[in-house]
Amino acid sequence: MRKLILITLLLLSITPCLRAQRKQLSQARSYIKSGKDLDKAEKILQELLRSDSANITNTKIYQLWYQALQKQYDSGNEKLYLKQQYDTAAFFKTTDKMFEVLEKLDSVDTVLNGDRPKFRARSSADLNKLRPNLYFGGAFFVRKADYKTAYLIFDRYLKCADMPMFAHYDYANTDRRMEQAAYWATYCGYKLKVPEMTLRYSDKALADTARMGQTLKYMAEAYLIDEDTVDYVSALERGFEKYPMSLYFYPKLLEYYTVTNKLDSALLITDRGLSFDKENKMFLFAKSSILLNVGRYDECIAVSDSLIAMNDSLGEPHFNAGTAYLNKALDKETSMSKSLDRNEIRKNKETLMSLYRKALPYMEKYRVLAPKEKRKWGPALYRIYLQLNMGRQFEEIDKIISE
Structure with missing residues (x-):
């Protein structure tokens, strides 16, 4: 009887609900x-x-x-x-x-x-x-x-x-629209700066060959946000291989190799870029800087001179060439300090002064072209004027770097 009462009460409670739902x-x-x-x-x-x-x-x-x-x-x-x-x-x-x-x-x-x-x-x-x-x-x-x-x-x-x-x-x-839809989804994820959304359809988006370069860029940026260095570099390398003249992939890849001190890799991709365009200023300047950093000073000077010959209003090639001569002078000074032979010391002294004289016009030109970069040309000219005994110029530069 108790069960029957409970069932009856339950049905009575359900019925109004069903009526309300039907209504x-x-x-x-x-x-x-x-x-x-x-x-x-x-x-x-x-x-x-x-x-x-x-x-x-x-x-x-x-x-x-x-x-x-x-x-x-x-x-x-x-x-x-x-x-x-x-x-x-x-x-x-x-x-x-x-x-x-x-x-x-x-x-x-x-x-x-x-x-x-x-x-x-x-x-x-x-x-x-x-x-x-x-x-x-x-x-x-x-x-x-x-x-x-x-x-x-x-x-x-x-x-x-x-x-x-x-x-x-x-x-x-x-x-036929699947590839394009995947590209636009990837683009939206990139604009929203959400890696998961950017990468979800990126593989499909790569099939849209007309926009492959952009897709690889969006992928690289997503990996960068995710701090996924392996895939970030892989996307950059893939992009550079396909689009060596892109203004995105090469600079980003060069930055990574430089920051991680993988200068051999940096030089390798730079030479690959030059194989497509031997007079490309971006590649030539990068090569000049890499050669300077790895201590290949004569090659650095040669590349810098070729850039200056193309456009002598570019400041950095002057700085690189001047710095290469100064570094050669520093190396010469180090070797002189170890020598006891007077004739050898005299010859080295002449070579040393010649290196400073060669560095001088590059650094003075760089000063003219980049007057605000005194933290770069100031110490360099200070050293040159001191070694060449250029009193008036030395006093001027001494005041500048002392300010």
Whole structure:
């Protein structure tokens, strides 16, 4: 008797809930049928899903929700076709939401009916017709610089290729826009500075050969944010191999090799760049600097002179050549300090003065070209004027570096 009473009470409590639910569904249907207050219909259906977990498997709710969205979509599509004023952003967001709802319906359908879902064929056919608008919607939001929304729409567009409900369309092999969509998703992730989003579709994006260089750049920047040095350098090397004249890959790669003191690698990529353009000033200046740093002073001077011959208004080649002569002089001074032979010392002294005299015009020219860089030319000229016994010039430079 006690069990019977409990069951009766339970049924009595459920019945009002069912009546309220039927009333809400009826109200939503009325809104949808009238074509007005479609947003209210959506709110009713969303509330039904939120308020009772049992409703999550109620396929009627998803079907009605889709119908409400479809009415909004059709209205917007008609206005766009007639070139009437319409909220284009809302139109594309509605398209995206239609996918979201029918994908949820398909998930519920699969739980209820296993590998023979009742609604899949109809749902996938409807969404397949709408799918191009996901691509155009993503592109629309990219133009509006709304990269987050654009990414989410491109993400949905791309995920269709891996979803069972679209398997028979074989988007991965039949959709020519997949590569471009992957590129734009990667671009949006890069603009948002979110590595995970940038890299999610980067492999697919690389198949878009027209934009491969940009994709590799976005990948490198994502790896840099993630502090993934191995993949960062790999992306740069891959980019440089493919685009040696790019103003992105070579400078970044050179910076990495220089900071990590891998100067042999730095010289190797620089020579590879020069093999494509032997008069490229960027490569020549880099080679001049690398040769200076590894102590190959005569080669540094030769490369610097070739740059100066091309354009004598470039300051840094003058500095590199002048510094190379000064370093040679320092080496000579070191060897002189170890010698006891007077004749050898005298000859070395003449050579030493010759090196300082050769360094002089380069450093004075660099001073003219880069007057604000006194921390570089100041100590160099101080040393030169001192060694060459140039009193007036020495006093001037002494005051400058003492300020």
